[in-house]
Amino acid sequence: xxxxxxxxxxxxxxxxxxxxxxxxxxxxxxxxxxxxxxxxxxxxxxxxxxxxxxxxxxxxxxxxxxxxxxxxxxxxxxxxxxxxxxxxxxxxxxxxxxxxxxxxxxxxxxxxxxxxxxxxxxxxxxxxxxxxxxxxxxxxxxxxxxxxxxxxx
Numbered sequence: 001x002x003x004x005x006x007x008x009x010x011x012x013x014x015x016x017x018x019x020x021x022x023x024x025x026x027x028x029x030x031x032x033x034x035x036x037x038x039x040x041x042x043x044x045x046x047x048x049x050x051x052x053x054x055x056x057x058x059x060x061x062x063x064x065x066x067x068x069x070x071x072x073x074x075x076x077x078x079x080x081x082x083x084x085x086x087x088x089x090x091x092x093x094x095x096x097x098x099x100x101x102x103x104x105x106x107x108x109x110x111x112x113x114x115x116x117x118x119x120x121x122x123x124x125x126x127x128x129x130x131x132x133x134x135x136x137x138x139x140x141x142x143x144x145x146x147x148x149x150x151x152x153x
Contacts, residue, residue: 001042007070010040034058034066041070048073
């Protein structure tokens with residue numbers, strides 16, 4: 001089994017090889033095939049292979065049932081990995097915020113801060129419009145079109 005390969009791909013390759021060997025005259029019994037399947041899996045499958053071999057008799061188990069159990073395990077591992085990845089992603093999105101409390105009796109500070117915010121916003125918007133006006137070029141003459149914008153505060 002190659003890294004990143006699914007059980008469905010392993011089953012397809014295994015069945016393909018076994019069918020070709022049967023076509024060449026080699027005969028296999030269920031027990032022999034069921035012993036070969038766990039041998040072709042990598043180390044990450046070892047816990048599941050051990051569990052299956054301890055709880056079920058590999059001589060009576062069909063290859064379809066064995067691959068079905070392995071697919072079930074694979075899907076469970078994929079679900080757990082996605083859940084862990086989702087939890088990590090969700091944690092990185094969380095942001096902390098701090099709120100500053102102002103005295104409600106001090107009306108000047110709140111109105112001053114609103115005025116400062118409005119002034120800053122007006123400056124940035126005016127700067128944006130100036131840059132935008134400079135970029136507009138009359139393509140027929142090749143000259144810059146100037147526009148006047150008056151903002152009332």
